[in-house]
Amino acid sequence: MKFFIVLYLEKKIHLSNLSGVVPNKGQFPMAVGGQELFQCTGPMCRYAEDLAPMLKVMAGPGIKRLKLDTKVHLKDLKFYWMEHDGGSFLMSKVEQDLILAQKKVVVHLETILGASVQHVKLKKMKYSFQLWIAMMSAKGHDGKEPVKFVDLLGDHGKHVNPLWELIKWCLGLSVYTIPSIGLALLEEKLKYNNEKYQKFKAVEESLRKELVEMLGDDGVFLYPSHPTVAPKHHVPLTRPFNFAYTGVFNALGLPVTQCPLGLNVKGLPLGIQVVAGPFHDHLTLAVAQYLEKTFGGWVCPGKF
Template sequence: MALTRLEWFLSWVLRTVMGFLFTLFQLLAPRRSDGSSRLPPITNPLLMFSGVQLAQKIRRKEVMSVEVVQAYIDRIQEVNPLINAMVKDRFSAALQEAAEADRLVKEETGGEEALQHRLPLLGVPFTVKESFNLQGMPNSTGLLSRRGVVSECDAPPVALLKRAGAIPLGVTNCSELCMWLESHNHLYGITKNPYNTEHIPGGSSGGEGSILASGGSVIGVGSDIGGSIRLPAFFNGIFGHKPTPGVVCNEGQYPPASEQQQHFLCTGPLCRYAEDLLPLLRIIAGPNAEKLSLSSEVDLRNLRFFSVPHDGGSPLVSPVAEQLLQAQREVVERLEADLGVKVEQLRIPQLRYSFQIWGALMGAPGRDGKPPKAFAELMAGDGKKVWPVWELAKWILGLSAHTMPAIGLALMEMVQGSPSQFVLQQKEELQSRLEEVLGTDGVLLYPTHPHIAPKHHHPLFTPFNFAYTGIFNIMGLPVTQCPVGLCREGLPMGLQLVAGKRQDHLTLATALHLERAFRGWRDPGTV
C-alpha cells in the first residue's frame, strides 16, 4: 500500500509540473496557421496499388516501371514541400534503374513465374530511413556534425531489397540519433503528419511514415528500438512490423547499437497495404527468413485472442484516450463476429512498469560487462564530447546544435542509477506471463500509444508514453501495428498485434483481416 501511495503522489507531482509547463508552452509558443494542414488528394491510380500488385503488373507488362517510378516522383514533388519527409532524393538514378527493369521484363524468356522467383519486387520503388546506409545518400541521422557523411555501400536489408529488384527513391527524415518520437533535427528540420501538418508523424522513422501515408512511397524500411517503426505507422495510419529480434540484420545503421541493445533493436518494413508486410519481411530477412513460419497457412479461427486495454495505470504514462479504447473494443467485437472466437480481456499488472523495465535494460551492460556508449558521446559524432548541462544552457540561448529531446536524454543519463531488483523482477514476471499467454497460437491486442498524433513538440510533456511500444522490444516479441480508422479529428487510430517469439506470421495474418474489416490506410487528401 505504501508503494501505491508513493506512486500516486509522484504521479500527481509529475502531472502538475508537466501541466504547468505545458500551459506555459501554449502561451509562449508562436501561433501557427492551419492553412496548410491538408494535402492534395492522390489522382494517379498507379499510386493506389500495393507493392505486390505493382510488381505483378510490371512483370505482366501491364505497366512500365518507368511510369510507376515517375508517378511516385511526381507525388513526392507535390507533397514533400508540405510534409518535409524526404531529405535527399535520387530520382535520376531511379528512373535509369526503372528503364533497366523494363528492359529485363522485355527480354525475360523464362516466363512471369521465373521472374517473380528471381526478382519479386522488380521495378517497385521504395524509400529508406536516413539512418540506414544507402549508397550515395547521406547518413547523418540528423547530426550537424555528420552533415558531410555519405554512404559508400548499402545496409544489408537495403541491399536485399535492391537485389529483389526494388528501386530506392531516396532517404527520409528521422529524429536526432533515432531516440525520440518526433522526427526533428537541426540538419533537415521538422517532418509533419500528412493528415494534419500541425501534428507529428512520430519517430524515429517519422519520415518513412509520413511519405508512405501521403502516397509518396509504397514500401519502406525503418528501425525500432522503442517503437520507432510502430509509432510512425500508428500516427500516419499505415502498417509497420517489428520482427522477432535476430531475424533481420541491423548492420549498416547509425548510431550502431551496443551488444545488449542488439537484442532490442529491430529492422522492419513499413507500408500502406498489409499484403506487402510478409513479402517484405521475407526479403529483408534473407536466409534468416527460414527461422519464421512465413509460408504457413494461418486459420484465424484457430487462434486464441487476448485484449489488454491499458498498462494498468503507470504514474509516468498518460491514460489511454477514450477514442482509442473504443476502437480497440470495436476490433474485439469484429474479431468475435467474423471469426467466431472469444477474445479474452486480460489485466497484466507488470505492464505498469514498462518504462522502468525498458530504461533499465537499455542501459544494462553486455556480456563483456561494458555499458552501452553514452548518448552524450553519440551526440558528439566525430567531434568533441558533448556536455549536457552546457548544451542545455546553449539551447536556452538558441545556440545549441542539438534538439531539446536529445539534450534531455543526455541529462537523464547523468542521473540514471543501476536498475533495482524490483524492476528486474517485474521484467522476469512479465516475460513469463506473456510467454504463458501467447504460446505459439496467441495474438494480443494492445494500444500502440495513449493518444492520437500529438501536435509538434507536445511529446516533451509526456516523454514516457512510448512505453506502450518499448516494452515489447525488451520482451523480444514480434509486433504489427495496424490502422483501425480515423478519430473525430481526422487523425489515424490503431493498435498493436503481439505474438510469441518467431510467430510473426500470426500478427501479419491478423493485420490482413483487420485491413479488410477497417479499410486500412486512407488517402489523407480525401479525409
C-alpha cells in the same frame, strides 16, 4: 519518438522486434551491449500484405526461424486484450477514441469471426518504461556497455555538456534540438544501478514468461499502440515516456505488428498493436491483414 509519430501520422503498418532475424549490420548508430538484442530493424509499409515480402528481403539466414508461409486460420486463434497499462503515473491515460476502437475489434472478433476473446490484466505492464530502461542499459553478452546518447551527440569524441547546451538553446545558440538535449540530460538520471537493474530484470523475466505461456503457439495479444492519437508538434516533450507502450515489447523480445484501425472524427489515425509469442510473426501479420480489410487500412491523408 519521432519515428512513432511518423508511423501514426502516415497511418502505416509496421512490423517490429525481429531480433535474431533481421541483422543489425549497417545501422547507425550501431546497437551495442544489450541494445543489440533488443533494438532491430523491421519493415514499415502502407499495406499489411507487403510486410512479409519486405521482411524476406531484409532478413538474413534468421528468416528460417519464422513461418511466414504458414496458413493461419483466424477463428482458431485465441485473442487476448488489455485496454491500458494498468495505470502507470509516468504515462498518459489511454484516450477514449482508442479504447472504443479496440473494443470494436473485440466485438467483431467475437460476433463476426466467432473467435475466442478474453480480457486480461497483466499487472506488470505498468512497469513498461522501467523494463525498457533496464534492458536498454544492460551489458551485452560480450560485456560491452551500451553507447551513450551524449557520446553520439559529441560526434567522434567531442565532449558535450547537456546542461550548458540547454542554456545555449535558451539563448538560441545551441546547434542541438531540445529533445536531444533533454534526452542527454535524462540519460544519466535514468540509468539504473545494479540493484535496480536486477530488480526490473526479474520483473521482465516474469512478465515475459506470463505472456509467452498465455500466448502459446496460437494466441495473440491486442494492446494500444500509444495512449493518445497523433499529438501536435512539441506535445510529446511534455509526456516523454508514452513510447513505452511499444517499447516494452522490445524489452520483452516479442514480435509485434502495429495496425491502423481507421480515423477518428478529426481525421486522426486510430491504431492497435498485435503481439504474439517468440518468432510467431505469421500470426500478427495474418491478424493485421484481416483488421486492415475490416476497418479500412491506410487512408490517403489528403482525402479526409
